[in-house]
Structures are given as structure tokens and as C-alpha cells.
Amino acid sequence: xxxxxxxxxxxxxxxxxxxxxxxxxxxxxxxxxxxxxxxxxxxxxxxxxxxxxxxxxxxxxxxxxxxxxxxxxxxxxxxxxxxxxxxxxxxxxxxx
Amino acid sequence: xxxxxxxxxxxxxxxxxxxxxxxxxxxxxxxxxxxxxxxxxxxxxxxxxxxxxxxxxxxxxxxxxxxxxxxxxxxxxxxxxxxxxxxxxxxxxxxxxxxxxxxxxxxxxxxxxxxxxxxxxxxxxxxxxxxxxxxxxxxxxxx
Numbered sequence: 001x002x003x004x005x006x007x008x009x010x011x012x013x014x015x016x017x018x019x020x021x022x023x024x025x026x027x028x029x030x031x032x033x034x035x036x037x038x039x040x041x042x043x044x045x046x047x048x049x050x051x052x053x054x055x056x057x058x059x060x061x062x063x064x065x066x067x068x069x070x071x072x073x074x075x076x077x078x079x080x081x082x083x084x085x086x087x088x089x090x091x092x093x094x095x096x
Numbered sequence: 097x098x099x100x101x102x103x104x105x106x107x108x109x110x111x112x113x114x115x116x117x118x119x120x121x122x123x124x125x126x127x128x129x130x131x132x133x134x135x136x137x138x139x140x141x142x143x144x145x146x147x148x149x150x151x152x153x154x155x156x157x158x159x160x161x162x163x164x165x166x167x168x169x170x171x172x173x174x175x176x177x178x179x180x181x182x183x184x185x186x187x188x189x190x191x192x193x194x195x196x197x198x199x200x201x202x203x204x205x206x207x208x209x210x211x212x213x214x215x216x217x218x219x220x221x222x223x224x225x226x227x228x229x230x231x232x233x234x235x236x237x238x239x
Contacts, residue, residue: 001133001197002110004110005111007111007113007234007235008111009114010114011116011117012117017223020220020221020224021224021227024219024224024227024228028228032232035231039235048156050115051142051146051147051157052115052132052134052139052142053117054146054158054159055146055158055187056115056117056131057117057158057159058158058160058187058188059130059191060128060129061161063119063200063202064120064124064202067125067126067128068124068125074180074181074184077188078184078185078188081185081191081192082192084192086195086199
């Protein structure tokens, strides 16, 4: 991605979270105009019908297993593959 | 009004789609948000390959927690662990093949508890603090 590229965010359409996530997104855009210029849209999809969300589920799942010290078996191999390909990670402090 | 150069006009047309999902809710010590990024063309090819991989097993959609416990649609793998492992690795390879960027951001309950009360009130729940963290990371990361 280049500095001028923009992102449309696609998030799982979970009834109990979607509305507040939209509020959080709008609040962040007001707080950080640089983020508003980068993430230019948010939409909700049912993950059952959108494989990229299923892939993101796998991505998040293996990293949570690692964070909880429960990584093992096939999931360790999955994490190795993803780790080799994607490097943008944080876990230090909550970003403003 | 000036007309932007062609280079500028083409550059602003690169709109990436970031599929964004979490693992863990406020009842866990860690909440992880992950984003996978690609332009629509690669995502379309990704969709086709992903469905080609899972469909032969009668699986309509992937869910990692169910796969890990072989529950729900994944009960069919209780007698064929090797098939599930191969499928899982093939899917991971497919992610690596088509996604053009990936971003992973984690918060812990300890981090959340250390936030000032005003920020915790603003977030309402650790889940939304993690969502916020994931968005900031996605927007500012180097992919």
C-alpha cells in the first residue's frame, strides 16, 4: 500500500456489536483525521458469506492462541506461515 | 479548478478492502483483532480458491473455533484428523497467496484496566478498546 491508498473496512455483522463498532469508528475518525483519510468506509458482512472474514477469523484465532500460550499442533504451523508473510503486529500499549 | 495529474488520479483509485475480525471477547485475557488487506481482484480469486478448498468436505464457511474442537460443521473430521490438518494448512497458504497485507493487534485486560477511567468510560467495554486498537493499527501500520 502507498500513502495515498485507502481502505474500506469490512467487519462481521454481529448484531450485538455492529452498532457500537460504528460509533467507535466514527469517534476515531473525529479524533484522528489521518485515520479518517486512510479508512474511508466501514461496512458489515455476514462472515458466512464472505470468505475474507473467515480468513481474518483464522488469522485472529491463531494469534490469540499464541497470546494465551495455547498454541500447538497444526495451529503452530498456521501461525508460522502467517508470521512469515505478515509482519505488522502490536501488543504493547493501547494506541490513541 | 485544476485537474489532478493522471498519476494522482490513478493512485487515489487504489481502494483496498480490509476484512477485519476478532478473537476473544471481554471474558478472555486477550482480545485480538486481525485485518487482511487486498484489492477486490485478488479477493475475488481468493474467494474462489477458498470455496474450492472447503466445499468438497461439505463445509459452507470456515470457523476456526469449530475447526479446533471439531464441532458444528467440522464434526465430519472427528475420524479424519489428517484431512482437517491438510485443509487448515491449505487455507493458510491461500491467505498468504492472495492477501496483500496483514495486521494483528492485541490488547490484554491488564492494559485495559490501566487506562484512565475517562477512556474506559468512552470505550464502554474492552472489546471496543480492542476494536479501536485494531483500527489505529490497520490505518497506521506498514504493510
